[in-house]
Amino acid sequence: MSAGADAALPTEAAGSAPQRATFRHYRHLTLELAITQFKLRYTQSALGYFWSLLKPALLFAINYLIFVDLFKINDGTQFYGIQLLLGIITWTFFAECTASSMQAIASNAGLIRKAYFPRSILVIAASLSSLFTFLINLVIVFVIAVLLHQIDIGVRIVFVFPLLLELYVLALGISLFLSALFVQYHDVGHLWDVLMQLLFYGSGVMFSLTYVLQRVHLALAIGQTTEIHNSHFAWIVEVMACNPIMQTVEDLRHALLTPVAPWTELVVTGHLAAVHQYATLDAPWLAPAPFVVVILVVTIGALTFRARARSFAENL
Amino acid sequence: MSISGRDIAIRVEDLSKRFRIPLDRSSTLKHRLTHWRSASRYRTLEALRDINFEVPAGEFIGIIGHNGSGKSTLLKILSRIYRPDAGRVTIKGQVSPFLELGVGFNPELTARENIFLSGAILGLGRAELHHRFDEIIGFAELEQFVDHKLKNFSSGMEVRLAFSLAIQAHAEILMMDEVLAVGDASFQQKCFDVFAGYKREGRTIVLVTHQLPAVTIYCDRALLLDHGRLVADGSATEVTAQYRRAIGLADDGSKLGPEIDRWGSRDVVVTGVRMLDERGEADENPMSGGFARVELGYEIQNDAVSEFTCVVWLVRGDGLVISEARLAVSQYAQAGSSQRGSAGTIRYDIAELPLLDGTYGVNVELQARRDGATFDHVEHAIRFRVIDRGGRRGLIEPGGVWSVVPSEQPVVSWPDQFASTQQ
Numbered sequence: 191m192s193a194g195a196d197a198a199l200p201t202e203a204a205g206s207a208p209q210r211a212t213f214r215h216y217r218h219l220t221l222e223l224a225i226t227q228f229k230l231r232y233t234q235s236a237l238g239y240f241w242s243l244l245k246p247a248l249l250f251a252i253n254y255l256i257f258v259d260l261f262k263i264n265d266g267t268q269f270y271g272i273q274l275l276l277g278i279i280t281w282t283f284f285a286e287c288t289a290s291s292m293q294a295i296a297s298n299a300g301l302i303r304k305a306y307f308p309r310s311i312l313v314i315a316a317s318l319s320s321l322f323t324f325l326i327n328l329v330i331v332f333v334i335a336v337l338l339h340q341i342d343i344g345v346r347i348v349f350v351f352p353l354l355l356e357l358y359v360l361a362l363g364i365s366l367f368l369s370a371l372f373v374q375y376h377d378v379g380h381l382w383d384v385l386m387q388l389l390f391y392g393s394g395v396m397f398s399l400t401y402v403l404q405r406v407h408l409a410l411a412i413g414q415t416t417e418i419h420n421s422h423f424a425w426i427v428e429v430m431a432c433n434p435i436m437q438t439v440e441d442l443r444h445a446l447l448t449p450v451a452p453w454t455e456l457v458v459t460g461h462l463a464a465v466h467q468y469a470t471l472d473a474p475w476l477a478p479a480p481f482v483v484v485i486l487v488v489t490i491g492a493l494t495f496r497a498r499a500r501s502f503a504e505n506l
Numbered sequence: 507m508s509i510s511g512r513d514i515a516i517r518v519e520d521l522s523k524r525f526r527i528p529l530d531r532s533s534t535l536k537h538r539l540t541h542w543r544s545a546s547r548y549r550t551l552e553a554l555r556d557i558n559f560e561v562p563a564g565e566f567i568g569i570i571g572h573n574g575s576g577k578s579t580l581l582k583i584l585s586r587i588y589r590p591d592a593g594r595v596t597i598k599g600q601v602s603p604f605l606e607l608g609v610g611f612n613p614e615l616t617a618r619e620n621i622f623l624s625g626a627i628l629g630l631g632r633a634e635l636h637h638r639f640d641e642i643i644g645f646a647e648l649e650q651f652v653d654h655k656l657k658n659f660s661s662g663m664e665v666r667l668a669f670s671l672a673i674q675a676h677a678e679i680l681m682m683d684e685v686l687a688v689g690d691a692s693f694q695q696k697c698f699d700v701f702a703g704y705k706r707e708g709r710t711i712v713l714v715t716h717q718l719p720a721v722t723i724y725c726d727r728a729l730l731l732d733h734g735r736l737v738a739d740g741s742a743t744e745v746t747a748q749y750r751r752a753i754g755l756a757d758d759g760s761k762l763g764p765e766i767d768r769w770g771s772r773d774v775v776v777t778g779v780r781m782l783d784e785r786g787e788a789d790e791n792p793m794s795g796g797f798a799r800v801e802l803g804y805e806i807q808n809d810a811v812s813e814f815t816c817v818v819w820l821v822r823g824d825g826l827v828i829s830e831a832r833l834a835v836s837q838y839a840q841a842g843s844s845q846r847g848s849a850g851t852i853r854y855d856i857a858e859l860p861l862l863d864g865t866y867g868v869n870v871e872l873q874a875r876r877d878g879a880t881f882d883h884v885e886h887a888i889r890f891r892v893i894d895r896g897g898r899r900g901l902i903e904p905g906g907v908w909s910v911v912p913s914e915q916p917v918v919s920w921p922d923q924f925a926s927t928q929q
């Protein structure tokens with residue numbers, strides 16, 4: 191019955207059905223890889239997942255002791271302590287996400303040389319596993335904010351999601367770019383370490399942009415700074431204002447921790463307000479600048495990755 | 507849907523692939539920045555050249571060739587892992603994403619976790635894996651180790667797990683690279699049972715392997731690659747025979763193998779090995795069932811050595827040892843004769859060579875009688891090709907005797923549980 195055998199062959203699937211199946215397969219694979227990586231991060235440690243909570247808490251304690259308790263620094267905003275904590279966990283997410291995703295391709299050489307699937311899945315999975323930790327940490331901040339300061343989270347929580355998406359897309363864009371280059375040039379690993387140090391100070395983790403602007407104002411008012419100094423300052427502030435990490439940190443703080451957010455005041459204005467508050471800086475183009483930066487970064491990252499992905503298997 | 511009876515599952519047209527191997531290994535950014543003007547120096551390796559073939563759906567095809575002939579590269583291009591430099595590959599049907607067993611396994615995860623992770627790479631959904639979980643674990647015979655970490659598994663256990671998972675893939679086209687190289691005999695038998703099942707289901711299978719017998723038994727067709735070129739495309743029996751001849755001829759030059767296949771203290775050395783027929787003439791193509799003599803020359807270079815053991819192994823082309831024969835040699839035995847010398851010839855006569863058609867080799871070793879320490883070992887000292895007039899396939903002629911006993915009713919029948927699966 192050779193005809194019967196032929197008929198039993200799976201007929202070639204037509205239309206979008208196989209595409210949907212393929213998409214489902216890749217989505218499932220991405221999640222499976224992300225969950226595995228999240229699990230593996232905490233195996234072989236006595237405290238396990240508890241570390242994902244303990245780490246930011248300890249970092250917070252150290253920073254709080256040094257800056258608030260010891261040096262009596264307060265940037266003038268309310269609840270500096272919890273603001274600082276929020277800044278730290280946001281930064282930790284960005285730093286961990288880019289650092290671990292950068293190696294996603296190089297450290298999975300075996301998988302890439304022996305199985306086919308879109309290579310970006312590995313980078314997305316690595317970044318997602320950092321995102322899980324971040325989300326858990328955010329919940330902790332919420333809980334502390336509600337318990338300690340009676341902050342009413344309420345409906346404002348909705349504004350958190352677009353900000354998280356923005357930050358995640360930025361981190362993913364950078365991860366795609368770095369992981370693609372890292373395959374051939376491990377130099378980018380060291381370079382990125384140094385750059386992150388710079389970014390940390392330029393992201394308003396310790397001090398809000400408002401604080402920096404106030405200091406500049408103050409310096410100008412008491413004549414401590416010259417015009418040259420001022421233009422220098424303005425340049426730094428302008429660059430900082432373009433930084434999407436600073437913008438998301440500011441806006442997250444504004445969305446979550448401002449005591450009573452008037453409904454008229456849109457969430458994203460946290461960052462905008464700070465920029466506009468700086469009177470000498472007459473630059474309205476700065477307001478959307480962080481978003482433009484995110485779009486640019488993710489575009490360049492994705493294009494670089496796509497161009498290089500086809501030769502990963504040969505170059506690893 | 508099919509025009510000529512069978513659809514074409516894989517079509518490869520004018521396929522070429524080159525690898526650029528950098529001559530200077532330092533590929534850092536600094537190097538690139540400082541040397542950006544001078545074009546990087548590369549050695550180009552032509553991995554595949556102008557390959558053309560088609561595989562009809564449902565065919566089991568084997569790809570053979572020596573190491574570095576481009577087999578694995580071809581398989582990787584078919585699986586979309588490598589991109590071709592020139593030519594076109596058209597594939598109709600879902601391709602399994604796996605090339606080898608156990609891809610994606612993580613030693614830090616338990617067997618259960620690995621099944622879900624590796625299964626995801628294979629394209630199996632979570633619900634489906636849950637559904638088939640017991641079946642996978644059962645087939646791998648690992649029921650007691652479900653929640654043990656993979657790093658505590660023996661290599662055999664790991665392979666069983668990998669295999670029982672891999673066979674769950676739904677793909678219509680399966681690509682397999684040396685899956686037979688691992689595992690013991692019973693595992694290989696399991697592999698073959700599964701292959702046979704695939705064949706019945708009409709799946710297309712591309713198998714890259716060094717195991718020529720497997721190719722002749724299971725593949726409908728075979729491709730032979732040599733230095734990136736497709737040199738033969740035909741029935742598995744013909745192509746494997748051609749490959750065997752090619753290996754035999756390639757090493758025809760010297761009687762002694764290359765230095766790399768020879769080791770030992772050289773207190774006694776093998777001065778040469780040859781194969782002779784009954785008339786004492788050199789003959790490297792003995793007949794199956796005919797006479798064959800292996801003749802080995804030795805020379806004692808260390809006067810302190812007065813006795814040694816000579817070992818002769820007959821091996822198959824792929825290294826499988828078929829037989830071992832030993833002879834104790836003592837110089838005192840020759841003392842009576844006037845020929846007391848420090849050299850001589852050892853003969854090993856086989857009256858009826860029990861080997862079937864194929865290429866074989868002889869390994870020889872001279873070793874110390876007391877502790878077996880190696881004086882001189884020569885791997886593949888000679889190769890010879892056995893010719894069988896009947897063209898019978900296989901390895902040995904066991905010398906069986908046939909008879910037929912007629913009866914009214916069948917006397918021999920299947921065991922009960924097996925009978926129901928027949929028909």
